[in-house]
Amino acid sequence: MPSLPFWKNDMSDAIISLKDVSFRYEEHLVLKDVSLTVHEQEFLGIVGPNGSGKSTLLKIMLGLLEPQKGEVSIFGTTPAEARLRIGYVPQFATFDRNFPISVRETVLQGRLGKTRLIGGYRRQDYQRAQQALEEVELADLAKRPLTALSGGQLQRVLIARALACQPEVLILDEPTAHIDPKIEEGVFELLKRLNQRLTVLVVSHDIGFITRYITRVACLNRTLVCHATSEITGEMIEQLYGGPLRAVHHDTILHTH
Ligand SMILES: Nc1ncnc2c1ncn2[C@@H]1O[C@H](COP(=O)(O)OP(=O)(O)OP(=O)(O)O)[C@@H](O)[C@H]1O
Numbered sequence: 001m002p003s004l005p006f007w008k009n010d011m012s013d014a015i016i017s018l019k020d021v022s023f024r025y026e027e028h029l030v031l032k033d034v035s036l037t038v039h040e041q042e043f044l045g046i047v048g049p050n051g052s053g054k055s056t057l058l059k060i061m062l063g064l065l066e067p068q069k070g071e072v073s074i075f076g077t078t079p080a081e082a083r084l085r086i087g088y089v090p091q092f093a094t095f096d097r098n099f100p101i102s103v104r105e106t107v108l109q110g111r112l113g114k115t116r117l118i119g120g121y122r123r124q125d126y127q128r129a130q131q132a133l134e135e136v137e138l139a140d141l142a143k144r145p146l147t148a149l150s151g152g153q154l155q156r157v158l159i160a161r162a163l164a165c166q167p168e169v170l171i172l173d174e175p176t177a178h179i180d181p182k183i184e185e186g187v188f189e190l191l192k193r194l195n196q197r198l199t200v201l202v203v204s205h206d207i208g209f210i211t212r213y214i215t216r217v218a219c220l221n222r223t224l225v226c227h228a229t230s231e232i233t234g235e236m237i238e239q240l241y242g243g244p245l246r247a248v249h250h251d252t253i254l255h256t257h
Contacts, residue, residue: 013040015169015199016061021070023056030056031067034224038169043195047207048220054203055091057220058173061201062088075168084113087162087198089172092155097146103157104142107132110164125164132160136190152183159190169199177205188213207232 016038023031030053038044048054059065060072063079074082087110110132111125133139136156146154155175162170172191176184191200192213204210207217211229218226 014038015040015075016201017071017073018057018060019071021060021067021072023053023060023065023067023069030222031060031220031224032222034070034220036218036224036226038199038201040199041195042216043192043200043214044202045207045210045214045217046201046203046220047205047210047217050205052221054220055173057224058088058171058201058203061171062086084165085168087165087167087170089155089158089162089170089175091173092151092158092175092178097149097154099146101146102142103133103138103144103146103149104129106146106157107142107160107164110161114165128166129160129164132163133157135163135194136160150183151179152186155179155183155187156190159187159194163194167198169201170194172200172202174203174205181209184209 014037016036018034018036021031021034022029034057046054046057056065060067061074061079063074063083072079075085107129108121108125111121111128114125130139130142133142136159138153138156138160141149141153146157149157159170159172159175162172170191175191176187179187188210191202194200202210202214207219211217211232214229216226216228217232218224
């Protein structure tokens with residue numbers, strides 16, 4: 001009898017499984033023996049200092065990068081095969097907001113992998129885009145050009161674009177890095193609502209803030225350690241960031257000295 005694939009050793013509702021994954025850019029080892037299982041309906045935070053490999057880890061889950069070592073399974077298959085089941089919201093900085101395009105057209109781009117390539121979008125695509133805009137509470141801005149949006153509105157549009165492909169998991173890379181704290185709260189309240197029907201995985205620098213929303217945190221600094229939110233202490237943060245953390249804002253539960 002063939003042996004079970006490695007992810008079958010985990011709970012049956014595991015949707016993302018990485019086992020002993022290592023990745024290097026040429027000589028530079030960025031991830032070392034990273035193992036992680038994400039379960040259905042989780043709201044997982046991935047935190048770590050600059051350059052600790054967070055975006056690299058996401059790109060591996062999305063099949064954009066292939067690890068030199070280890071195994072990656074998404075919904076029991078390869079990242080490439082599972083791609084359309086994942087909604088991805090890239091880092092804000094990588095998005096050209098001056099592109100002359102409307103909110104609706106941006107959200108429709110999320111349908112590209114799901115619709116026909118020739119002949120334009122179908123009625124169903126417009127319906128899905130409309131639903132996604134309603135879900136992020138921006139339906140009345142559908143015709144507005146992207147250039148006329150605030151940072152928080154733009155972030156919601158990018159979330160709507162990811163939702164338009166009807167994903168089962170939403171992966172966001174620093175969704176609130178460039179918006180102010182009040183708006184940040186609104187974005188995380190939205191993610192919390194979406195988490196009622198979707199698995200959510202979010203990369204953030206701001207562990208103090210996100211612990212209010214997430215169920216579990218994965219601390220990455222080349223290697224990865226997971227903690228239940230309730231276990232997080234200032235000492236742990238200090239170890240992760242290699243020194244006292246000065247920039248935890250909001251009325252955070254964490255204090256380091
Ligand atoms: N294409 C690349 N070629 C070579 N090195 C890279 C490449 N992309 C990233 N790196 C390096 O790999 C390391 C990890 O980068 P990565 O972007 O995954 O970190 P991060 O934790 O997401 O950082 P940040 O918090 O600054 O976004 C960094 O030292 C970075 O300079």
